[in-house]
Amino acid sequence: MAQDELFLGAIAEFGPALARLAAAYEADWDQRRDLLQDVKLALWRSFAGYAGQCSMRTWVFRVAHNTAISTRLRRRKLGLVSLDELADLAAADDPEATVGNAHVLARLQAMIRRLKPPDDQVMLLYLEDQDAAAIAEITGLSAGAVATRIHRVKQLLSNRLRQAPGQQGEAA
Amino acid sequence: MKDLKTAWKAQQVEVNAMTSLVEVRARAAEVEAGVRRRNLALYVYSAASILVSAWLIARGAFPAMRYPMVLMVAAHLMVLWQINRRIAARRLPADLGARPAIDFHREQLERQAHGLSRAWLWYMLPFLVPFVWELGIMLHRIQTGEAPPEAPRLLAVFVVTGVLFWTAVLLAFSRAALKARLEIERLSALQAN
Incomplete structure (x- = not known):
């Protein structure tokens, strides 16, 4: 067994x-x-x-x-985008980008749902605290490609999930 | 960013769904039952299709169309068999853990693209042959004066409808195949980097 x-x-x-x-x-x-x-x-x-x-x-x-x-x-989900495209979709002055703690997870999930594979996988595994080598092994991307994506994920998250006043540090 | 990961991991999710082996086996049985139900529905449809056509042929309805009708039944059965075969092949393989996600994704897309780009062969051609045959018989009957007066108009409607329908089907399949091929190229380029 x-x-x-x-x-x-x-x-x-x-x-x-x-x-x-x-x-x-x-x-x-x-x-x-x-x-x-x-x-x-x-x-x-x-x-x-x-x-x-x-x-x-x-x-x-x-x-x-x-x-x-x-x-x-x-x-056959339509309208999926890459990390770069998703970053472009987020205007810096997007009022929704300033979010409360309660909405951070919902917005993270919404972002993952919009991403094309393997960008969605990289973001999800990054949030699961997997390192670049582990992500590369799971996804099949090279370690360099994973590192580049993680860098973009970090940028995207810090741009898109700026905290409301009084909640600084959450996405820092 | 560390806080974000902590928040991610601390989220409230339903972790208790299907945690025992009894539940897993029940789910496996449920999936198998679904496959059996789908197969049964295909068999019932096939049997009904054969019976109705056999009955029409036996009672001498549309005698001139007898052979194209038999061919049309065969086309139905062949397409059903192909769909069944392709759905069966879509079941998840047992070695999912042995393949990195990007390889698995590309394999799935390649299978999809292959089926879609050859749809003219396995989906359209079986129906087109008897369809064209029937049109040929109708045309012959019009030319020899055996057809009723409204036959030319009916033939024109058949031809226009057929051309529009099959062109739309071909375009839909081709577009889906092209999208799959583009996605395969994107994944290959990502992996090459």
Whole structure:
């Protein structure tokens, strides 16, 4: 029952990260739940073939992101943009850019939903505190490309999530 | 930025969805049941299509169109089989964790682009052959005076409708295939950097 044990171990360790991934990709509550269940089912199935090819963390995030890609392709979501395009869309004087703490997460999720792969994956993994090497291994981008994207993600986040007076430091 | 990551990780999300093996197996069974239901619907549609056409042919309705009608039924069945095959191939592979996201994404797009760019072969051609055959029979009957007086007008309507419909289908498939190809190129360029 190695497959079952691996699954339970992965869920114990990465369950919250998977739930955050589903929440980032799907705004609708039912679709979010469906995606999370699809990810977990794919994960359970995948462990039948897991023999330590990569770290557990890389395996879990790859399964999760690949399942999310498949769902997004099925839904043919339109109007996705790159990190650069998203930065251009945000005018510096955008009144919505000054946000309260309660809205930061919602805006982060909205940004991720608008991004094309693999920019959405890089931002999500960056927020999950994965380093550039781990992100490169999960996404398949080169370490240099990941570093460039992380730099853009940081710029984008600090421009788009400026805090309201009295909440300085949140996005600094 | 560290605070932002902390806030991200501290967000309230539903983490308790499907955490036990019983629930996972139930979900797997649910997915399989969905596949069986879809297959059943395709089989019922195919059977109904065959029965109606066989009944029309047997009772001698439209005798001149007998063979194109048989071909039209075969076209329906072939397209259904192709759709079923392509949906089955769309199921997530078991080795999802072995492939980086960008490789998996490109594979999915390549499969999609391949199916779309060959749609004229597997989706359009099976219907077009009997359709053109039927039009040919109608034209022949008009020329030999066997057709009723309203036949030329009906033929014109058929031709115009057919051309418009199939052109729209071809354009839709081609546009979707082109978009997939452009996305593949974008991903390849990203990976090459």
